[in-house]
Amino acid sequence: MIWYIARRILYLIPTLLIVSVIAFLVIQLPPGDFLASLISKAEETIDQAQVDALRERYGLDEPIYVQYWKWISGIVARGDFGDSFEWNRPVSDLIWERLGLTMVISLVTLAFVWVVSIPIGIYSAVKKYTIGDYIVTVIGFIGLAVPNFLLALVLMYVAFRYFGQSVGGLFSPEYIDAPWTLGRALDLLSHLWLPVIILGTAGTAALIRVMRANLLDELSKLYVDAARARGLSELRLLFKYPVRVALNPLVSALAWVFPALVSGSAITSIVLNLQTTGPLLYRSLQAQDMYLAGSLVLLVSVLTIVGTLVSDILLAWLDPRIQLQ
């Protein structure tokens, strides 16, 4: 197991390197260097000394690999992601809270998806072709078919109309720029359900199908009959053997569910006006605020890679066959 994890972490290094190069290329993508656009957009003229200082800092006159090196070493060594010219602030000031909120929303959504879909999937596999199974199936297909933004609008209306909640955003107005307190955390929780349901619905519907299909497959396997023939009760049997095996593909689904959540949340976050990375990335790309965009691309990719690693390790721990390969 230790060796398996060590090997996986070793594989991580080249992947991270490639991702960082791609993120850097994103920054380089727009024509001209970013100082040109900075100067053209600035309201008052920037004096030449300031321009030279920036030029020096980012190594703009030097070959591209030196620029890359300056950028990446700044991030790794000092957590310096460069400046966002749109906000006129260091990128690192802008992203950490948003990244944190993105993580919170994604993880809570993931938990929601699993907690809801696993028991329902088990139920509908065990009771296959009963009324209950058909109801679950129909609701599941509706959940898959309704677009997130529509669900967002409907639920926002419901939240506003019937619960009198301030909709949009993750905080009530009085907490938006407040420092972290217990009150702010509770306020966050009371706003969280809306985006979690919206973001989680499609995933839940999909995972119910996956869980049902996996479990149906496993239920007809001989090892289940063998365990039954040993005298195990139906309920213990169900959870100890087939459910356990049927969960494995769900854990490996983590690897794609997580990035889908982080990136797929952009539109929903814009509709709901959430302070997550999605809308920030969207705006930074529109404004060609390239250091901000590149940093976000880098961080979201890193999160994805780490998510994959975690799911791989979890899977290896659940399924002893994996480590052998």
Next chain:
Amino acid sequence: MAPNVEETLLEVKDVKTHFFTDEGVVKAVDGVNLSLRRGQTLCVVGESGCGKSVMARSILRIVPAPGRIVSGEISFRQRNGETIDLAQMNPRGRDIRSIRGREISMIFQEPMSSLSPVHTIGSQIMEAILLHLPVSRSEARKRAVSLLDLVGIPRASEQLDAYSFELSGGMRQRAMIAIALACEPQLLIADEPTTALDVTTQANILDLISDLQADSGMAVLFITHDLGVVAEIADEVVVMYLGRDVESGDVDAIFHEPKHPYTRALLQSIPRYDSRDRERLYSLKGSVPHPFNRPGGCPFHPRCDEFIADQCNTIDPGRYTVGGDHSVRCLLYEPSAAAQNVGASEPPAPAQNVGATR
């Protein structure tokens, strides 16, 4: 070991197990009778699809949905001397669970898939022990090691922590046997335990089962389609065709005085002992009919060389005793017909292919 070795342990009477599928009713087992005494080996033979596995599963009440026992009786004599009818039990209930693994164990056709892919061998043996015996975990573990030792798995204490994918087919079947024997059952049901294994391994597993049986005095219900195996291990034989026992009796009677045309055809088509090739085993004409399309009268009549016109295709033969516990389901042996058909003990003259009318 048992006070009276001849005591009847299991008696299956006219059991019918049907599958109620959307396409129609599959009569997988349609009236099977058999009886098994303590310490004995009963072999059930028959072509693929004749309902051997479903019959075995019916005894343990692990018939998969949409199948269920529709009638019949399965009397089993428990250790405490009480006789119970397994067919009447709730298949999910506590009573049948106390029989499974404790009084009756079963090993299956596919050792590759009868062990959990994500649990160790040891955890599955210990599960069987802890379910039925009042022992601590560490005692169960010790017992598991000695069981693995008993079934001839080398380095037993290490292999306890092995996963099934780390073992060969033969070793997996040995592990399955260890699990089955964990609580010293009175009856072991072995459903073609060697079919998926190579010839040498097959012989080893058969020897192992015979040795264990000799030591423990348990009865064995052995399902196979290999008549060579039957000759080697059986005390009694039941020949099945389309969900029925068409002939049953002790092994000598079946091999030396086969009565039923189906049994005779089976015996005539035995190739070498070591052949594992199902297709070459029987040279019976035609094939087993589709389960939805059961022939009326004697179910064997479309393939029978001794078909009696107007009788075999209309009259469902009963079970006729032809000496001792040898019985056969064929109209040739119907007592009133015996006069017309010249003595029942003489093989009737093979008729022309009258059966080919279907």
